[in-house]
Amino acid sequence: xxxxxxxxxxxxxxxxxxxADLRSDHAGxxxxxxxxxxxxxxxxxxxxxxxxxxxxxxELCHLEEIEKFLDKKDRSxxxxxxxxxxxxxxxxxxxxxxxxxxxxxxAVENFVVAHYQAQxxxxxNENIHPHIASVLQSCRDDEAQxxxxxxxxxxxxxxxxxxxxxxxxxxxxxxAVKLARMI
Ligand SMILES: [Fe+2]
Ligand SMILES: [Fe+2]
Numbered sequence: 001x002x003x004x005x006x007x008x009x010x011x012x013x014x015x016x017x018x019x020a021d022l023r024s025d026h027a028g029x030x031x032x033x034x035x036x037x038x039x040x041x042x043x044x045x046x047x048x049x050x051x052x053x054x055x056x057x058x059e060l061c062h063l064e065e066i067e068k069f070l071d072k073k074d075r076s077x078x079x080x081x082x083x084x085x086x087x088x089x090x091x092x093x094x095x096x097x098x099x100x101x102x103x104x105x106x107a108v109e110n111f112v113v114a115h116y117q118a119q120x121x122x123x124x125n126e127n128i129h130p131h132i133a134s135v136l137q138s139c140r141d142d143e144a145q146x147x148x149x150x151x152x153x154x155x156x157x158x159x160x161x162x163x164x165x166x167x168x169x170x171x172x173x174x175x176a177v178k179l180a181r182m183i
């Protein structure tokens with residue numbers, strides 16, 4: 001028999017900051033799925049396809065997990081925008097080549113790891129929603145693995161243009177999270 005405290009109460013009330021963060025996580029995982037779909041729709045490289053398919057499967061699981069504890073009414077109204085931006089974030093570098101794809105994924109995942117880490121820390125500090133904290137921890141670990149894998153494929157320092165693109169990705173992700181937290 002499963003002990004009572006092992007059954008998470010997914011409907012337990014959440015503070016407004018957590019709902020806002022989960023809305024941004026849901027938007028982010030949706031965007032992540034579309035990043036990999038964007039890559040898969042434009043790349044001709046087998047190694048990139050294999051990389052994207054493997055990551056896409058993980059991102060689909062992440063979205064499914066987050067949907068379990070974020071009510072439909074609390075999800076971002078900008079989902080179509082996150083899908084389009086995600087698609088472009090994957091498709092554009094995939095048109096350039098594998099190096100651009102791996103640098104983009106490394107930049108995105110670096111951002112996401114820090115984003116999840118901050119929420120896990122706050123949940124643990126406030127001693128609330130241990131189940132959500134452990135799901136976010138598992139997502140965070142997967143994203144760190146995605147980042148490490150992408151970084152391992154970048155053999156030399158990216159050029160100026162690619163560095164500027166990755167910088168744009170980080171600034172854009174930061175702005176997207178702020179927006180998704182609100183609406
Ligand atoms: Fe993810
Ligand atoms: Fe990821």
